[in-house]
Amino acid sequence: MxxxxxxxxxxxxxxxASVFRMSDAEAEKLFRDLRWDGGEPNCPACGSLNPYEYRRKTGALQFECRDCKKRYTLTSQTLFASHxxxxxxxxxxxxxxxxxxxxxxxxxxxxxxxxxxxxxxxxxxxxxxxxxxEMKGREVGGEGSTVEIDGGYFGGYVKPANLRKDRKDRRLRENQSGKRKVVVVVRERGGETLPGVFRTEAQAMSFIKARVRKQTRLMADEATSWDALHARFEMKRINHQEAYSFDGACTNWAESFFSRMRRGEIGHNHHVAGPYLLRYAQEAAWREDARRVDNxxxxxxxxxxxxxxxxxxxxxxxxxxxxxx
Ligand SMILES: [Zn+2]
Known part of the structure; x- marks a missing residue:
């Protein structure tokens, strides 16, 4: 093997170890190169390439634009700002x-x-x-390609009561917390992954239609929520109660996304449901697509x-x- x-x-x-061995100057150089092509500082306010470079009393590197006089650092106006x-x-x-x-x-x-x-x-x-x-506006599929779709539920766990006589049927809507949401993933075989978060699978229809290109072959499980997609796409369905893969139909690519996300939830993140569920799903999608990229x-x-x-x-x-x- x-x-x-x-x-x-x-x-x-x-x-x-090599990150920790880096000097401050080396770390600055790396951030410069990553932020600015060629490492030349570029004023985030006016775009001028003509800054005056100096150090604050703390030793931190700072720039002052000679054109608009704005001051900025290696991380100003980025996700790493105000670090x-x-x-x-x-x-x-x-x-x-x-x-x-x-x-x-x-x-x-x-x-x-x-x-x-x-x-x-x-x-x-x-x-x-x-x-x-990286996923903003992403579309997957197209002529000759296959995209798998699947949904996975997260959150809204209702703890059963200690005594059996006090327990309620958690399958009934009135006994659920209403916090349960579904992550729907569209994943191209051999291509990219894109997740979305919805209340129900059926509510994901417009997301799927917008993000999966026409003439894509779709693979889905037997859930009736996907029936509406037959009108738009050539589809193959797999009944998971009978087989995981049959006659070319399977959703194994989508399943491996959920496997990674579940393991992240159970082993590392614990509380992924709630306002950041989409971010956790996007992280799992990114990791899935980058699984063969060196660290x-x-x-x-x-x-x-x-x-x-x-x-x-x-x-x-x-x-x-x-x-x-
Ligand atoms: Zn400027």
Whole structure:
């Protein structure tokens, strides 16, 4: 049997030890290169390539635009803006998070790097937000390609009462919490993955129609929610009560996405349901698509995305804001 990709030396191109050995100057150089093509600072306010470079009393590198006089840093106007920790610590966070192929627990990462839990929790969410930037407007499929769709329910767990006589039938709607949501994934075989979050599978129809190109062959399970798609796509259905794969029909690509997401939920993240369910799903999708990419390239890709995207709307000053209330 061929060796698994992750056991090969070509899967390991960046070690945490090498991140920690980096000098401040090396970390700055890397962030410059990742943010600006060629490493030349570019004013985020006016686009001028003509800054004056200096250091603050803390030693932090800063730029002042000679044209519009705005001051900026290596991370201004990016997802990593207003960072308290060092650039090296940020890079280390990304590196550890990437090495964990099903997700990284914020508590474990805070212990690994001796950073506060809340700082790490917010940073991990920014990493998810960076990953999701690659999925904006993504479409999958097309003529000659096959896309699998499937749904998986998350959240709304109702704990059964201790005594049997007090227990309620949790299958009934009135005994559910109403917090249960479904992640619907569309995944092209040999291609990209795209998740969405809905109340029911049936509500995902317009998402599927918008993101799956015409003339795609669709694969789905026997759930009646997908029946409406027959009018638009050539479809094959697989009845999972009879077989997982039969006559060319299966949803194994979609299942492996859910496997990764479930393992992330059970083993690392625990509470994925709620307002950030889509972000956790996008993280699992990104990891699934990057599963054969070496770790050094993954870290560079995520850090570049974080530096190419505007500050987080959800998390800039998140804790400060919530404390104020
Ligand atoms: Zn400027």
């Amino acid at each position: 061929a060796a698994h990709f992750l056991t090969l030396s070509k899967a390991r191109t960046l070690s945490l 308290k920790a060092s650039l090296r610590a940020y890079l280390a966070c990304v590196a550890v998070a990437m090495n964990e192929v099903k997700g990284k627990s914020a508590l474990a990462l805070s212990r690994d790097l001796d950073m506060s839990y809340k700082a790490v929790w917010v940073l991990l969410h920014k990493i998810r937000e960076a990953m999701s930037a 050094g390239s993954q870290v560079r890709r995520v850090a570049s995305l974080a530096l190419a995207n505007a500050p987080s709307v959800d998390f800039c000053g998140y804790y400060q804001r919530h404390k104020a209330r």
